Amino acid sequence: MNDTSSAAEVPRPERSFLKKLTLCLSLCALCLSGFAGSSFAQAPNWPNEFPPRPLPARDVNFPPYQMQTLPNGLQVIAVPHHEQPAVSMRMLIRAGSAADPAAKTGLAHLTASLLDQGTGTQSASEFNDAIDFIGGSVSAGAGSDLSYANMVVMKDSFDTGLRMLSDMVRRPAFADAEIARQRQQLLSSLQVSFDDPDFIADAVFDRLVYGFHPYGLPQSGTPDTLASITRADLTAFHQKYFVPNNAILAIVGDVTAEEAFAGVRRVFGDWERREVPTAPSVEPPTPTRRVVVVNKPDAVQTEVRVGHIGIPRNHPDYMAVNLAIRILGGEGSNRLHQVLRTARGLTYGAQADFDTYKDSGDFQAETNTRTAATGEVLRLIVDEFWRLQRDRVNERELADAKAYLTGSFPLTIETPNAIAMQILNVVFFGLPIEQLQTFRDRVNAVTVDDVQRVAKLYLKPDKLSVVLVGNANAFTGQLKGVGFPTFETVDLESLDLTAADFKASGALAGARAPRFGAERRGGQESGGPERAALRYAQQSAVHADDPARALLDRVVNAMGGLEKLRAVRTVTAQQIVTTPGRGEAVDVEATSYIAYPNQFRVDTKSPNGLLVSAFDGSTAWTRDPQATRDAPAPMAAEAKSNLQRDVIRLLVGAEDGSLQVRLLQDARNDQGRNTRTLELASSTMSPIVLSIDAETLRVTKEAFAAGPGGQVIVEESFSDYRAVDGVQMPFLAERHVGPITVKRRVLDIQLNRPLEPSLFKRSAS
Numbered sequence: 001m002n003d004t005s006s007a008a009e010v011p012r013p014e015r016s017f018l019k020k021l022t023l024c025l026s027l028c029a030l031c032l033s034g035f036a037g038s039s040f041a042q043a044p045n046w047p048n049e050f051p052p053r054p055l056p057a058r059d060v061n062f063p064p065y066q067m068q069t070l071p072n073g074l075q076v077i078a079v080p081h082h083e084q085p086a087v088s089m090r091m092l093i094r095a096g097s098a099a100d101p102a103a104k105t106g107l108a109h110l111t112a113s114l115l116d117q118g119t120g121t122q123s124a125s126e127f128n129d130a131i132d133f134i135g136g137s138v139s140a141g142a143g144s145d146l147s148y149a150n151m152v153v154m155k156d157s158f159d160t161g162l163r164m165l166s167d168m169v170r171r172p173a174f175a176d177a178e179i180a181r182q183r184q185q186l187l188s189s190l191q192v193s194f195d196d197p198d199f200i201a202d203a204v205f206d207r208l209v210y211g212f213h214p215y216g217l218p219q220s221g222t223p224d225t226l227a228s229i230t231r232a233d234l235t236a237f238h239q240k241y242f243v244p245n246n247a248i249l250a251i252v253g254d255v256t257a258e259e260a261f262a263g264v265r266r267v268f269g270d271w272e273r274r275e276v277p278t279a280p281s282v283e284p285p286t287p288t289r290r291v292v293v294v295n296k297p298d299a300v301q302t303e304v305r306v307g308h309i310g311i312p313r314n315h316p317d318y319m320a321v322n323l324a325i326r327i328l329g330g331e332g333s334n335r336l337h338q339v340l341r342t343a344r345g346l347t348y349g350a351q352a353d354f355d356t357y358k359d360s361g362d363f364q365a366e367t368n369t370r371t372a373a374t375g376e377v378l379r380l381i382v383d384e385f386w387r388l389q390r391d392r393v394n395e396r397e398l399a400d401a402k403a404y405l406t407g408s409f410p411l412t413i414e415t416p417n418a419i420a421m422q423i424l425n426v427v428f429f430g431l432p433i434e435q436l437q438t439f440r441d442r443v444n445a446v447t448v449d450d451v452q453r454v455a456k457l458y459l460k461p462d463k464l465s466v467v468l469v470g471n472a473n474a475f476t477g478q479l480k481g482v483g484f485p486t487f488e489t490v491d492l493e494s495l496d497l498t499a500a501d502f503k504a505s506g507a508l509a510g511a512r513a514p515r516f517g518a519e520r521r522g523g524q525e526s527g528g529p530e531r532a533a534l535r536y537a538q539q540s541a542v543h544a545d546d547p548a549r550a551l552l553d554r555v556v557n558a559m560g561g562l563e564k565l566r567a568v569r570t571v572t573a574q575q576i577v578t579t580p581g582r583g584e585a586v587d588v589e590a591t592s593y594i595a596y597p598n599q600f601r602v603d604t605k606s607p608n609g610l611l612v613s614a615f616d617g618s619t620a621w622t623r624d625p626q627a628t629r630d631a632p633a634p635m636a637a638e639a640k641s642n643l644q645r646d647v648i649r650l651l652v653g654a655e656d657g658s659l660q661v662r663l664l665q666d667a668r669n670d671q672g673r674n675t676r677t678l679e680l681a682s683s684t685m686s687p688i689v690l691s692i693d694a695e696t697l698r699v700t701k702e703a704f705a706a707g708p709g710g711q712v713i714v715e716e717s718f719s720d721y722r723a724v725d726g727v728q729m730p731f732l733a734e735r736h737v738g739p740i741t742v743k744r745r746v747l748d749i750q751l752n753r754p755l756e757p758s759l760f761k762r763s764a765s
Helices: 004-009 012-029 107-113 124-133 155-170 176-193 197-210 223-228 231-241 257-268 318-329 335-343 371-390 395-413 416-428 439-444 448-458 472-478 529-538 547-558 562-567 633-644 647-656
Strands: 066-069 075-080 086-093 137-142 147-154 247-253 290-295 301-309 350-356 361-370 465-470 488-491 570-579 586-595 599-606 609-615 620-623 628-630 660-668 674-682 685-693 699-706 712-724 727-737 740-751
Touching: 066 257, 075 257, 075 416, 086 155, 086 416, 107 137, 107 147, 107 176, 107 231, 124 137, 124 155, 137 155, 147 155, 147 416, 155 257, 176 223, 176 231, 176 547, 197 290, 197 301, 197 361, 197 465, 247 257, 247 416, 290 472, 301 371, 318 335, 318 350, 318 361, 318 371, 318 395, 318 439, 318 448, 335 350, 335 361, 335 371, 361 371, 371 448, 371 465, 371 472, 395 416, 395 439, 395 448, 465 472, 547 562, 547 647, 547 660, 547 674, 547 685, 562 647, 599 633, 609 633, 633 647, 633 685, 647 674, 647 685, 712 740
Parallel strands: 075 247, 290 465, 290 488
Antiparallel strands: 066 075, 086 147, 086 247, 137 147, 301 361, 301 465, 350 361, 570 586, 570 740, 586 599, 599 609, 609 620, 620 628, 660 674, 674 685, 685 699, 699 712, 712 727, 727 740
16 A cells, blocks of 8 residues: 555545545445445545646565576576465466467467366366365466466475476376367357457457468467367377477465475476477568458447557567557557547547567557447547657656556566566566566656657558448448548458458358358368358357347356356355555454345454444444444445445346346456456446456456446456355455555355344444
8 A cells, every 4th residue: 555645645625535435445345245345435526637646656676586497498487475375387388379270270279278177197177176175276378479377376285286287288188078178168259259349350450460470360269170170189289389498487486496496307307308390480461551341230339440560579669669559548648548538429448559479569549439430430540640650749648658557567576476477478578587677767768759769660650450340331431531432341241361352252151150261171161070160150049149148148157157146145254354544554354244135244343343334225334332323325325336236246137137238348457368348237227347357257347436426436356266155256356446445355255154134233322
C-alpha cells in the first residue's frame, strides 16, 4: 500500500469518502463467496478536469540470479526468492506453432496440451492426484515461438516437483484417450470461435499482415488439420524439438542457487542432447494497403482492425516503439479511446497493440462500433496513425505512458512465477538479463524526439491493412467517402485463410463454418478425417449461434458445472483481509457467511473486539462492542445489490435466462494473457462485466458501477483457484476503488455447511 505521503494527492472530500468506503470494504466487501463484494457508501463529487498525477516511483530491485548451462545444453537460471516457502519451475522449449507443418497447424498446441495429461509411468488422473497430494500446480501450453511447462510446489516438495516436470517434458504418454479428449476440446473451442466476429477479425488480420508466414496461420489449428494429427505426428514433434539444447529452465523461489543447480543436474543431467532442425526462413511481406471485408449479414456492429507489420522483440528500438504505440492506444495515454469513445461516443473502447515475436511483429488498432458508424471510425483511426507520425507527441502524454510502464513493472516481479516469466522472456529473445535491472531507466530515457523518430520510421499510414467484419451491405457504401474506394468482400461461410483471395472454392464454398484452410493433396481436398472434422464444425450445438451464450456455457463448465454451482446453498469462508492503514497495510481475520439467495454476514476480529456486518434479506445491520445498529438505507440497498453481484449467482442466473448476456471486445490482461469479456445485466441490475481467462475459462475480474448514480467504479480481481467440493473458488482477491485497494486471502472455504437463520438476524443491542 502507499505510504501516508500519498494522501496529499487526494482532495480532502474524496479522502473522507474513501476512508468511509475503506471501512465498509474491510468489514463487508471481500467476504461472501470468495467472489462478491460490497461498497456501501455515498459517492463523492469526483474531479473531472484532469486525473491526478502519478505518485513518485519507488525503487525496485530485481532479485539476484545465477545462470549455468549443463553439458547437454540445457540453460538454467536460478533466482533465490525467500519471501514465500514455494518454488516456481518454468521451462520453455524453443518451438511453437510457427514450427507446425503447413498441413498440421495446431500440432504444437495439441502436443503441449498433452504434456500434463499423463507420463510414461502415470496416467493423467494419477499424475494430477500426485500434484494435488503435494499441494502443487501444473500447466502447459504453446505460443507462436515456444512451448512451455510450469510447475509450482512448496519448498519441501522441490525435488518431487522437479522430477514430475522432467517426466512431463521428457516422457509424455500421448495416450489415445487423452489425445481424443484434448482434440475434442480444441474442436469445441473452434466451433464457438467460428461465430465470433472478434476471433474472425483477428484471424484475418494476422493472415493479411503476415501473409503465408507461420505467424499468419491459425495457431490452434483448423478442424481439418486437427482431425489429421496422429499420435505419430505428436511423438515426432516432441522428439524433434523437446531436447535439452533447445530448452531454458528458470527456478525461482525458496531455494539457494546451489540447491537449484544440483537438483537440475540430478534430474535433467541424463537428458540426451540432439540436433535441432533449422526451420526454413520465411520473410513476412512488406506493408501493403489492402482492405478485406468479411460479410456477416446478421451482425449489428462491425469489428475493425487496422495496422501492418512491425518489429521483432529484440529490436533496438523496441522501447521507443512500445511507448509510441501506447500513446496511440495503450495504457497510460490512448488517443484512440479519447477520440472514439470520450469525444465521439462511437465505441465502448478502442486500443492499439504492439505484438512482438522472435522473427517479426505487428502494430494493430482495434475496436468495434455500430454498423452505421463503420466508415467514420475507420477514418478516425487512420487519422490517428497519420497524426502520430506527423506531429510530435506532447510531454504529458509521454510522461503518462512512461508512468504506467514503470509503475506496473513491480507487479510483474512480485511472485516467483512472475519473476520466472520475466527472466525466461529476456533469455528466450536473446536479451541480456541486466535489462530487467535497468527497466525503469530505459523507459525514462525515451524522449519525445525518440518517439517522433520511430513513428516516422516504422509507421506506414499509407500502407495499412484493414479488416472489417460485419454486415457488409450496410457499411461498404461508406468506405469510398473515407478514402477506401477499393476493397475485397468475402462471405463468412466462404472464408479460407489458405487462399490468396481469402475465398474457398469448389465443394467447400458455401459451407456454414468459415474455412481456416483445408489440407490439399494434388490440388484436391483430402477426405477421411478432414471431412469428419468439417462435419463436426457444421453440427449445431447448444448456443452455437450465440457466441456469448456459448462462452458462458464453457465458463460454467470450467467453474464446476451448472449442477454443482446451482447446488451451492451456503458458503462459509475464513480469510485474512488486508486494508490500508496509516503508513502500512493492516491485516485482520474475518469469517464470512452467505446463505443464498439473500443473506450474508461478516465477523471481523479487530483490536477493539468483534465487528459484525450483516444483511438478513431486507435489513442491513452492524455490531461493535458498544452497540448493535441498523445500517442506513443506502447501505441496505447496496447490500442487496452486492448479493446480486456474487459470481456463482451471476453464472447460474445467466444460464437460467434471468440475466442478459452480451459478448464484449476481447483484451489482454497485465500479464499479456488473452481475456474474454462478458457483460451481464437485467432490468433490476446494472451491467456487470466479467473478465475471463481465454485458456482456463475462469473468471479473473469483475467490474461494476456502485454507489448512488453509479459514480464509483469498482474492480475486483480473482486468482489462485482451487477446487472446493467440485466448485472452483478463488483463494486470492483484490478489490480496487479509486486509489484504495483491499486484499483478501482465503484460509478455508466450506460449501453447504448448515447455517442457523438467527446468524443473520439482528439481536438486541
